Amino acid sequence: MGRLPCCDGEAGVKKGPWTPEEDKLLVGYIQEKGHGSWRRLPKLAGLNRCGKSCRLRWTNYLRPDIKRGLFTDDEEKLIVHLHSLLGNKWSSIATKLPGRTDNEIKNYWNTHLRKKLLGMGIDPVTHRPRTDLSLLAGLPGLLAAAGIFGGSGAATAAWDMNALKLQVDAAKFQLLQGLVRALTTAAAPAPAPALGMDNLMALLAVSNGGHHGGVDQNMLLQQCQWNDMNNLPVLTSSAPTSGMHNISGMFDGFSAGDGLSSTELGDHGGASGSNVTVDRMVASDQECNNNGGGGVSCEQTPASSPFGGLESLNLMDELNTDGGWKDLLEQMSWLNSSEL
DNA sequence: AATAGGCCCAACCGCTCTAGT
DNA sequence: TACTAGAGCGGTTGGGCCTAT
Numbered sequence: 001m002g003r004l005p006c007c008d009g010e011a012g013v014k015k016g017p018w019t020p021e022e023d024k025l026l027v028g029y030i031q032e033k034g035h036g037s038w039r040r041l042p043k044l045a046g047l048n049r050c051g052k053s054c055r056l057r058w059t060n061y062l063r064p065d066i067k068r069g070l071f072t073d074d075e076e077k078l079i080v081h082l083h084s085l086l087g088n089k090w091s092s093i094a095t096k097l098p099g100r101t102d103n104e105i106k107n108y109w110n111t112h113l114r115k116k117l118l119g120m121g122i123d124p125v126t127h128r129p130r131t132d133l134s135l136l137a138g139l140p141g142l143l144a145a146a147g148i149f150g151g152s153g154a155a156t157a158a159w160d161m162n163a164l165k166l167q168v169d170a171a172k173f174q175l176l177q178g179l180v181r182a183l184t185t186a187a188a189p190a191p192a193p194a195l196g197m198d199n200l201m202a203l204l205a206v207s208n209g210g211h212h213g214g215v216d217q218n219m220l221l222q223q224c225q226w227n228d229m230n231n232l233p234v235l236t237s238s239a240p241t242s243g244m245h246n247i248s249g250m251f252d253g254f255s256a257g258d259g260l261s262s263t264e265l266g267d268h269g270g271a272s273g274s275n276v277t278v279d280r281m282v283a284s285d286q287e288c289n290n291n292g293g294g295g296v297s298c299e300q301t302p303a304s305s306p307f308g309g310l311e312s313l314n315l316m317d318e319l320n321t322d323g324g325w326k327d328l329l330e331q332m333s334w335l336n337s338s339e340l
Numbered sequence: 341a342a343t344a345g346g347c348c349c350a351a352c353c354g355c356t357c358t359a360g361t
Numbered sequence: 362t363a364c365t366a367g368a369g370c371g372g373t374t375g376g377g378c379c380t381a382t
Contacts, residue, residue, distance in 0.1 A: 017350070017376085039367070055368075056351065091370060106371075107349050 014048045018057055022047060026054055027062050060103045067099025071108055079105060080113060084127040 018026075029045035035058065038051035047054060060066075071079070075097055082093045090102035090109075097105065109124075117124040 015352075037367075051367085052353095053351075059369095060350075088371065102370075103350080111348055 012048070013050050013053075015053070018061075022049065023057070023062060026058060030058060030062075056103075060101045065099055066101065071100075071112075075100070076113065079109065080117070083109065083113075083124075 025045050025047055029041065033044075035041055035055070038055045041047075041051055041054050042049045045054075049057075078097060079093060082096055086092050088106075090106045094100055094102040094105050114124040117127075121129055123129070
């Protein structure tokens with residue numbers, strides 16, 4: 001086996017950007033005679049390019065059925081959904097988006113969607129919540145400030161707006177309000193409201209100082225609006241609170257028409273898919289304990305240390321029991337009031 | 341106005357897979 | 362079976378453009 005790369009040994013073959021004249025020659029030739037053998041095409045078409053370069057130029061740019069322009073919201077969501085199922089199988093993903101090339105989708109993923117997911121607290125590779133410490137570091141402060149959890153007896157304490165306003169700046173306050181509005185209006189019947197892991201991660205990111213903490217606040221607001229718009233699925237106590245769960249849920253509308261073959265679904269090594277059992281994110285971590293008072297504490301986590309990922313995820317497990325989310329939302333509902 | 345740095349995306353590189361001989 | 366050509370795929374690069382300072 002083994003052979004020289006396509007253009008090796010072809011001295012003087014032009015590389016780099018294509019000129020309009022070259023495009024014209026290539027399109028003209030293919031429209032008249034078809035591409036046939038790509039290796040012979042350049043000579044026949046009068047182009048000083050290698051066949052591979054011609055093929056790429058045609059398939060990625062000149063093909064008449066290519067759809068140019070910005071990706072629509074639907075396309076964007078479909079890409080995320082398919083990527084959660086297929087991983088970096090760009091060509092497979094491209095077959096589900098008529099007029100889009102694998103290269104275009106790959107570029108769009110790497111330059112836009114990947115960052116968007118990161119900003120939403122989702123790992124773009126696994127489609128699960130990020131658990132890095134930097135993102136979680138601000139949790140105790142926010143929750144304590146908001147009086148939701150932590151602190152001495154804060155779990156059951158009444159809201160103290162004045163105290164909170166002193167501790168949370170206006171920008172954070174506005175973000176929190178938007179977040180809570182999205183969460184509490186997205187078809188969320190008690191006792192298991194549609195408060196997903198990704199939403200909480202966004203909350204954590206806010207608590208971590210917005211863009212100053214490396215998280216884009218606009219991205220978080222988009223997340224809130226997006227979730228609200230798409231009516232996130234209700235998470236029950238039997239369903240682990242995972243980003244994968246929610247992200248896939250966001251795009252359930254697309255699933256029926258995907259037409260994905262079992263081969264496509266089964267043949268991806270990178271990302272976890274909704275067809276794959278999602279492991280419980282925290283199974284045996286013993287550091288966090290339910291304090292039995294409707295709130296959750298992390299008694300063995302020193303107050304001075306960053307709030308670790310596993311602890312946070314256990315917190316999510318606790319909240320995901322009956323009453324946990326209800327209590328949380330009841331306590332947070334004031335943020336959505338006209339007083340603000 | 342100049343410039344440095346970041347972003348975007350078309351194009352390239354190198355590898356694997358498949359078909360033909 | 363061994364080999365080659367051709368095609369396709371995913372990762373990476375680099376140059377142009379944009380934005381912040």
